[in-house]
Amino acid sequence: MKEIVKFSFISILFILGINIVSFSQSPNESSLGIQIEKNPEFRDVELYELKITQVFKIGNQGKDSIVLKAPTTMQIQSPQLGLKIDTIIGVSRYKVAQNQLIIYFSKDKIYDFEIFYSYFGNVANLNLIGGNLGSFYYWDANEEFWYFRSTNTKINEISISYPNNFYLLESFSNSKDIISEGTNKETFISRSIQNIPLQFILLNKLKxxxxxxxxxxxxxxxxxxxxxxxxxxxxxxxxxxxxxxxxxxxxxxxxxxxxxxxxxxxxxxxxxxxxxxxxxxxxxxxxxxxxxxxxxxxxYSEIRTVKNDSGYFFLEESLTEFLAICLNYNSKNRDIYFDRKIAYYSNKSHANKSIFEVDKNSNENWDLIYGKTPFIIHLLSLRLNENEIYRILKDFYIHYSKKEVTFDDFSLFLRNQSVDKEVFSEFIRLL
Incomplete structure (x- = not known):
């Protein structure tokens, strides 16, 4: 199998062209139309061009301008990398400022406008996975947005057209509110669009x-x-x-x-x-x-871990790792697994470091996040029992579903589950 390679050998043109879009909701909306087709300029390699139509409807803001942001990794009109603005239809004046586009208009009007622009060069947050495995594009959820956006503008429709020899895999909708238009066009309306930033994959059926x-x-x-x-x-x-x-x-x-x-x-x-x-x-x-x-x-987890919380990696990764081990192995095999793990990382130089000191998920912190800390949770489970820790974690994920959560919330939840004070204090001390 081939390695993942960065998509650095083709300029991909994003064209925001004229498109008739029906906005049934309130102003301050936009739509994305994505058309994917084979690039005819490359005969010997299978490369595809992405043409995008984005239409804005901006209501009365009480202001004379609106700021649209491009990805922070891009610099508009950069000679090496970024977004090149060609023209804008529907407004009389605009200004480019680094990764922002400022649109000027009258305060008492509602504007429908379109922007013509293109990505070119080695676009940092656009990747191509190729070789014998087939090619697909994706935008990483941890990367910035790849389209123009404003704080108060909602995307109410996404339409994707793609070649018949590809599977379309998208990660921004549920199974409702999807309109299939033939075998190679999908439309996603506002109620189904979630998990912004938007990501999609094109996967070759021949591979x-x-x-x-x-x-x-x-x-x-x-x-x-x-x-x-x-x-x-x-x-x-x-x-x-x-x-x-x-x-x-x-x-x-x-x-x-x-x-x-x-x-x-x-x-x-x-x-x-x-x-x-x-x-x-x-x-x-x-x-x-x-x-x-x-x-x-x-x-499947719908808890929203607060990223600047000192316990972010405990909740987001270490607890997830323990739960995965808990679900995958019975109690005997779980003990064997953790005995092997503790023997491995106990001699590491950073074995005494606390999970609350971790500020990034790196190779240096891997043993702490995925080894030591899940083992400490395992020790807590032994002081309770297998069914009890399973119930507590299940209730925790239910209770904080769709809610922001910190380590303090988790600690309070544990204490409210009648966990013995001595057991709880020892658990916190080990962390």
């Missing part, structure tokens, strides 16, 4: 096969390379069964009632994986460990 798993109202789509190894350990039927088993475990834990479409894509990712919205990108090693469960939990 990947798709398996569908349905569990109650949950839809899991598994994408495996057609030319993957024939090794029995990586047999596709075995892989699908293993993924399905882990899917069952996470659905059972979260008692999911909202219909979802989840994608799992196998790719040579250097033994790494990522959850991007409703999509999980990982290599085959994830299918036979608890690591896929870890990513499934990221997809």
């Amino acid at each position: 990947y096969e798709r398996k569908r798993v349905v569990k109650s109202n949950q839809y899991l789509y598994i994408y495996l390379p057609i030319d993957s190894t024939r090794n029995l350990y990586l047999n596709k039927n075995n892989i699908v069964k293993k993924i399905e088993s882990q899917f069952d475990k996470v659905i059972c834990f979260f008692d999911e009632v909202t219909s979802r479409n989840i994608d799992v894509i196998q790719i040579d990712y250097n033994k790494k994986g990522r959850a991007l919205g409703n999509q999980i990108i990982c290599d085959s090693s994830f299918f036979y460990t608890h690591h896929l469960l870890h990513e499934f939990i990221h997809v």
Whole structure:
């Protein structure tokens, strides 16, 4: 399998052209129309051009201007990298200022306007994964927005047209409010659009096969390379069964009632994986460990961890890691797993560092985030019992669903679950 490569060898033109869009809601809205087609200038390689139409409707702001922001990694009209403004239709005056576009208009008017611009060069947050695995684009959820936006403007419609030889995998909607227009066009209306920034994947049907798993109202789509190894350990039927088993475990834990479409894509990712919205990108090693469960939990968890909280990595990663281990192994195998882990990281130079001192997820902090801290949670579970820690965590994720949460919230929740004061104090001391 080929490695992931940055998309640095083609200029992709984004054209915001004339498009008739019906706005049924209040002003201050925009729509995105994305058209993906093969670039005819490249005959020997399979490269695609993305043409985008974005239309704004801006109501009476009580001001004479509105600021639209481009991605912070881009500099408008930079000679090497960024956004080039050609013209704007619908307004008489505008100004470019680094990564901002300022539109001027009369205070008492409602404006429908369009912008013609293009991305060019090596666009930092646009990636192409290629080679024998097929090509697809995605925008990382941790990156900045790749389209113009303003604070008070809502995207009310996204329409994507794409070639017949591709699967479209998008991570910004649920299964409702999606209008399929033929086999290669999808429209997503405002109620279904979520998880901004927007991400989508184009996956070549000639390079990947798709398996569908349905569990109650949950839809899991598994994408495996057609030319993957024939090794029995990586047999596709075995892989699908293993993924399905882990899917069952996470659905059972979260008692999911909202219909979802989840994608799992196998790719040579250097033994790494990522959850991007409703999509999980990982290599085959994830299918036979608890690591896929870890990513499934990221997809299904709806707690909103406060990023500047000192306990961010405890809640976002260490607790997720422990729960994945808890769901994947029985108590005996869990003890064996943690015994091996503690033997590995106890001799590390940063073994005495606290999870509350971590300010980034790096190789240096890997053992602390995914080794020591989950082990401490495991010690807490031994002082309670297997069913009790399972119940507490289940109730915690339910209680804080769709809510912002800090480590102090988690601590208070533990204390309210009748956890013994001595046990709780020892748990905090070890962290």
